[in-house]
Amino acid sequence: MTKIYNLDQIKEVINFSEIIEIIAEGFVFYSQGKTVVPPVGYLGFENADVHIKYGYIRDDDFYVIKIASGFYENPKIGLPSSNGLMLVFSQKTGELLAVLLDEGYLTDIRTAAAGAVAAKYLAPKKIDCIGIVGCGIQARLQLELLKEATECRKVIVWGRNHEKLNQYQQEMSEKGFEIETTTNISDITENCQLIVTTTPAKNPLIFADQIKKGTHITAVGADAEGKQELEAKIFDLADIVVADSLAQCVDHGDLSHANIAKESIIELGNVVSNPDFQRKTDEQITVADLTGVAVQDIQIAKYVYQKLK
Amino acid sequence: MTKIYNLDQIKEVINFSEIIEIIAEGFVFYSQGKTVVPPVGYLGFENADVHIKYGYIRDDDFYVIKIASGFYENPKIGLPSSNGLMLVFSQKTGELLAVLLDEGYLTDIRTAAAGAVAAKYLAPKKIDCIGIVGCGIQARLQLELLKEATECRKVIVWGRNHEKLNQYQQEMSEKGFEIETTTNISDITENCQLIVTTTPAKNPLIFADQIKKGTHITAVGADAEGKQELEAKIFDLADIVVADSLAQCVDHGDLSHANIAKESIIELGNVVSNPDFQRKTDEQITVADLTGVAVQDIQIAKYVYQKLK
Numbered sequence: 248m249t250k251i252y253n254l255d256q257i258k259e260v261i262n263f264s265e266i267i268e269i270i271a272e273g274f275v276f277y278s279q280g281k282t283v284v285p286p287v288g289y290l291g292f293e294n295a296d297v298h299i300k301y302g303y304i305r306d307d308d309f310y311v312i313k314i315a316s317g318f319y320e321n322p323k324i325g326l327p328s329s330n331g332l333m334l335v336f337s338q339k340t341g342e343l344l345a346v347l348l349d350e351g352y353l354t355d356i357r358t359a360a361a362g363a364v365a366a367k368y369l370a371p372k373k374i375d376c377i378g379i380v381g382c383g384i385q386a387r388l389q390l391e392l393l394k395e396a397t398e399c400r401k402v403i404v405w406g407r408n409h410e411k412l413n414q415y416q417q418e419m420s421e422k423g424f425e426i427e428t429t430t431n432i433s434d435i436t437e438n439c440q441l442i443v444t445t446t447p448a449k450n451p452l453i454f455a456d457q458i459k460k461g462t463h464i465t466a467v468g469a470d471a472e473g474k475q476e477l478e479a480k481i482f483d484l485a486d487i488v489v490a491d492s493l494a495q496c497v498d499h500g501d502l503s504h505a506n507i508a509k510e511s512i513i514e515l516g517n518v519v520s521n522p523d524f525q526r527k528t529d530e531q532i533t534v535a536d537l538t539g540v541a542v543q544d545i546q547i548a549k550y551v552y553q554k555l556k
Numbered sequence: 557m558t559k560i561y562n563l564d565q566i567k568e569v570i571n572f573s574e575i576i577e578i579i580a581e582g583f584v585f586y587s588q589g590k591t592v593v594p595p596v597g598y599l600g601f602e603n604a605d606v607h608i609k610y611g612y613i614r615d616d617d618f619y620v621i622k623i624a625s626g627f628y629e630n631p632k633i634g635l636p637s638s639n640g641l642m643l644v645f646s647q648k649t650g651e652l653l654a655v656l657l658d659e660g661y662l663t664d665i666r667t668a669a670a671g672a673v674a675a676k677y678l679a680p681k682k683i684d685c686i687g688i689v690g691c692g693i694q695a696r697l698q699l700e701l702l703k704e705a706t707e708c709r710k711v712i713v714w715g716r717n718h719e720k721l722n723q724y725q726q727e728m729s730e731k732g733f734e735i736e737t738t739t740n741i742s743d744i745t746e747n748c749q750l751i752v753t754t755t756p757a758k759n760p761l762i763f764a765d766q767i768k769k770g771t772h773i774t775a776v777g778a779d780a781e782g783k784q785e786l787e788a789k790i791f792d793l794a795d796i797v798v799a800d801s802l803a804q805c806v807d808h809g810d811l812s813h814a815n816i817a818k819e820s821i822i823e824l825g826n827v828v829s830n831p832d833f834q835r836k837t838d839e840q841i842t843v844a845d846l847t848g849v850a851v852q853d854i855q856i857a858k859y860v861y862q863k864l865k
Contacts, residue, residue: 288594444705
């Protein structure tokens with residue numbers, strides 16, 4: 248029997264620590280070639296677009312179709328522009344098991360969970376301060392999920408808009424963080440050992456000469472061609488360069504701007520499964536470029552369905 | 557609020573006469589370039605496959621995603637191998653309005669309705685006997701929907717398997733037809749003015765030298781590369797050659813085997829909208845090649861949603 252679940256029901260069963268584990272597992276499946284993910288379907292309208300992502304993990308019980316839409320006139324009538332839902336099917340019989348009306352929430356969570364996975368295996372042990380670049384939804388969720396990857400609760404957040412920075416400070420303080428705001432990015436590079444960039448920037452915000460030894464950076468903003476948050480030279484400095492998906496990152500991630508041999512980029516799934524690829528010392532510089540992989544959708548949809556069932 | 561409707565609920569609101577009208581309208585939209593239908597998404601498993609078809613009519617209220625699957629081990633556990641569902645979304649806001657768990661029924665109906673549309677505009681006025689080639693689901697539904705396109709209730713059905721022919725005869729007699737069965741295809745070409753071919757044949761079943769003046773043939777079986785029901789020369793004989801989709805039919809329909817200029821093939825939507833392209837005399841030979849077009853799914857999903865709402 249097909250069940251429909253709404254956002255409130257979905258939020259109730261989400262456990263961040265578990266989500267980080269299943270997302271890490273998903274990256275391992277992906278990097279081991281155990282996932283089947285055809286090209287994304289696209290439907291364009293005058294002021295809207297719809298992306299259809301679908302796939303499965305071999306020998307698993309489920310397959311998943313995600314429909315994510317942006318209807319850019321929606322805010323005029325009081326609706327969010329982004330929407331989304333996931334369909335969970337049986338891989339054995341093809342039956343539709345559940346419709347998850349998550350309104351895009353699960354995509355936000357699985358994206359943030361990937362940041363926590365990267366931090367868990369790549370960030371230095373000792374972190375005095377977390378740096379968050381940007382102050383939107385991902386800037387919030389990335390930080391919230393980092394709770395599971397580090398004990399550090401001191402945070403500097405960078406943004407250009409004082410009002411948004413203050414809002415961020417207030418909200419995230421309530422979640423147990425000690426937040427300072429800045430409009431000067433070097434406050435972050437000087438003081439933070441774990442930095443997450445979450446902006447839609449099209450030109451670098453952080454430059455190689457600002458990076459100190461013992462820094463880990465997770466870049467999640469560059470998810471499409473033309474976007475860039477990190478100066479390309481930063482990848483030359485790095486002792487470990489990680490991509491969630493090698494193919495995607497060299498195509499349209501921050502890594503697409505880098506002049507670095509593909510062979511020297513390690514996929515996040517291989518970092519998770521092989522300690523040789525994880526951080527060795529607190530002096531190393533590490534960078535993870537995250538563009539978002541469909542296996543994350545598959546894993547989180549499965550997880551939510553199994554918890555709700 | 558998203559609603560889920562099951563097959564029983566869907567069947568209750570289906571009116572064949574209305575369906576034929578909205579399918580005809582859909583073909584007109586399609587041939588006028590008013591539909592947006594991206595390439596079909598495909599997900600393959602070892603013993604199963606899933607097709608994702610999606611699109612919309614410009615300036616309409618809805619967009620539709622259809623998921624059709626074949627899980628070929630299902631019959632072993634008492635489930636049908638084919639399954640399907642349609643999702644109806646708002647084109648204004650992107651919201652999911654309804655999940656139609658039609659199990660593939662709406663695809664069968666919209667396919668049969670296209671045959672009725674072709675018959676309505678292309679078959680001779682006076683039909684003594686209908687010829688049905690094949691005795692599967694489409695052989696049943698095509699005939700059932702032809703009730704709306706002709707008064708004729710005399711039918712000859714062709715098949716290879718006597719048991720299946722007898723089953724067909726019994727079932728369709730109960731629906732008000734007078735059914736004769738044959739294993740000799742010339743019984744059909746000799747006696748029938750309206751012929752519908754519904755088989756998965758890979759070699760021609762009907763040959764040009766069998767076709768009499770005043771015959772209309774609708775070929776619905778060849779829906780993929782390598783399939784063929786009509787000898788290619790039949791198209792040379794025809795006064796009017798019609799394709800539901802010119803692009804699809806010359807690619808993988810019965811017309812893909814024909815040696816005929818594209819310019820002389822008329823799309824069904826243009827037949828519907830322009831009397832110049834419809835049958836003129838009872839002496840003409842007409843052939844319609846139907847491969848199935850996503851606008852049919854869009855139209856029937858919209859229709860069902862609006863009736864159920």
